[in-house]
Amino acid sequence: MTIEAAQQQVDNWIQTIGVRYFNELTNLGILMEEVGELSRLMVRQYGEQSFKESDKGKDIGDEMADVLWVLICLANQTGINLTDAFQKNLHKKTQRDSNRHRENEKLQ
Numbered sequence: 001m002t003i004e005a006a007q008q009q010v011d012n013w014i015q016t017i018g019v020r021y022f023n024e025l026t027n028l029g030i031l032m033e034e035v036g037e038l039s040r041l042m043v044r045q046y047g048e049q050s051f052k053e054s055d056k057g058k059d060i061g062d063e064m065a066d067v068l069w070v071l072i073c074l075a076n077q078t079g080i081n082l083t084d085a086f087q088k089n090l091h092k093k094t095q096r097d098s099n100r101h102r103e104n105e106k107l108q
Contacts, residue, residue: 003083010072021077031070038063 001009014021022030041060044051075082101107 003086004081006068007072007076007082010069011076014073014076021073024074024077027070027074027077031067031074034063034066034070038067 021027037058038060041055041058041063043049044055045060072082074080075085
């Protein structure tokens, strides 16, 4: 699935099942919540915290998909083509960091 197709699929779901988009600030808050849920699982899976009973059965991939879903909603609401934005961002990083990481002694 392309990013463009994902944006269209989310929009179709919102229009047919979700009734309407939450407003942008509500979705921003939801995005922060979803990132927090992902963070909670990541620090338990890969960090030093132990799992709580309420964490068991939760899936990191599902939490990542929740983050992506809300980010796509925000992009759709604000007229952002994520494919174009990602390509521009990749170009920016490539230009800015073409030697930076290779020359970073901490990464050797």
